[in-house]
Amino acid sequence: MKSQITNALSDFFFEYETPRQVLVRNKRVGVVCRLIQLGVLAYIIGWVFIYEKGYQSTDTAVSSVFTKMKGVGYTNVSGRETVWDVADYVFPSQGDPSFVVMTNFIITEGQKMGTCPELGDKKKCSSNADCEGGSFKRTGHGQMTGVCVNATKTCEVTAWCPVEDDRIIPNPPLLISAENYTLFIKNSVTFPSFGVTRSNLVEGIDTNYISQCLYHPKTAPLCPIFKLGDIVKLSGFEFEKIAREGGAIGIVIDWTCNLDLDVKQCKPEYNFHGLYGNPNNKDNSASMGYNFRYAKHYMEDHVPKRTLLKVFGIRFDIIVKSLARQFDIIPTLTAIGSGVGIFGVATVVCDLVLLHLLPKREFYKNMKFKYTDTQTQQESFGLDSNTYYTLDAQDQVKDKSNDPDSEAGSTETEK
Known part of the structure; x- marks a missing residue:
């Protein structure tokens, strides 16, 4: 054995x-x-x-984005002249990678808390029995009091009065001048695995260049300053159409880098994509555009009041896409x-x-x-x-x- x-x-x-x-x-x-x-x-x-x-290893970047808008708009609504600057038409104002630029609006001034009739198409009534006191209508402006207003044949509500009338959207857009606003994008990326940090302010882009350049896909592809009208055009939209009811556009900063070459060859590429708000797209006709409301509150004769704005605007989402490769x-x-x-x-x-x-x-x-x-x-x-x-x-x-x-x-x- x-x-x-x-x-x-x-x-x-x-x-x-x-x-x-x-x-x-x-x-x-x-x-x-x-x-x-x-x-x-x-x-x-x-x-x-x-x-x-296949001979290279890959890594994605840790990224940060900072934005700054510049430009001044002018409106004349019912004889009231207004100048709009960055603090008025950009939401939020902190320079986030996702923000909205106001291009159109409906303003309702002097609202105060009280009772008033609903709009004609909100809650029709023929008697008080048609208005259930204490209830709400999903698309209404306030709580119904149980009274049918004979003059308008609508239910009375407790709300900010007079109620907003947003049935007619201004055309052409009130802030059509937004087409000439400029957007400055500052982007920094770091590839942790390779210890490489890059900025979209690459070699050759200094203060003098930034002060006079404007992005163009062929003549100035690295300029970090963009005209809003050019962004909308490159995304496939028409500015006037998207400005009327609003929409969304994605700005993609593409960092695809081969680090086997000189690190100076690692440069960003900008792409623009229409995300939502194309009036030519019939599939979205049920709910077109992008809008939201905000109010400016103030006191008048010890009575709290507000000015309500329904804002139509273009939402910009800046998306950083990154992939670095190096021999391994x-x-x-x-x-x-x-x-x-x-x-x-x-x-x-x-x-x-x-x-x-x-x-x-x-x-x-x-x-x-x-x-x-x-x-x-x-x-x-x-x-x-x-x-x-x-x-x-x-x-x-x-x-x-x-x-x-x-x-x-x-x-x-x-x-």
Whole structure:
């Protein structure tokens, strides 16, 4: 028992096994094999290494965005002249990456808390029974008092009076001058894995350049100052149409960098996408545009009042998209190893053709596989060593001519 264990361990540690190989001279199979290997090689080089950059590791950026608007607007509504600056038409005013620029509005001045009739299309009534006191209508302006106002045939409500009438949206937009406002974007990105920090104020962009540049996709692609009219146009919208009822536009800052090159080559690209508010899109006709309300409260003769504005505007969402690549030995070896493994597909396909499809498949099976006679092996264990070796030598001589591994039996001529 001890000897058997010792022999087993000795065989395990001191013997080497190698696969048996058969050289098949067959033009068709050879061509198929080489074509498959060529395809695998093209995939590894073209797709894995050149297109997918399989020899590089990747990282995404930690990003921050700061914005600043500039521009002045002017309106004349019912003879009242107003100048609008950044503090009036940008919401919020802190320079966030998502903000709204007001382009149109409906103003209701002098509202105070009290009772007044609803609008004509909100709650029609013919008697007090049609106005349930204490209840609310989802699209109404306040709580119903239970009184039907005969003059308007609408229910009376407790609300900020007079109630807002937003049924008619000004056309053309009151702040059409917003087309000439400018937006300054300051963006910084850091790729932690590579220790690289970049800003969209790249080399060559200094105070003098910023003071006179304006973004253009071809002539000034790195200028961080954008005209709102240009942004809207590049996103596929018409400014006047989107300004009337509002909408949403995405500004994408794309940082796709190959850090195997000079880090100065890592520069941003700007893209603009219309997210919502295209009047030409009939699917969104049920709820067009983008709007919200805000109020300016004040006191008049010790009575709290407010000026209510329904704001129509363009919402800008600045989105940073980033991907940096740099050479790394680990993904390189992984890509090479997986590619070498894929080469085995050629062997599998050719074996299937040889052993199952070709007319001489039995001949190839004899070439590829060596079969042993189990019964003969069992009987040989009953012989003494001299007899066993004698029979073994005789069998080798006898089967030399019939052995498919011999030179005589390993030649196949293709006709």
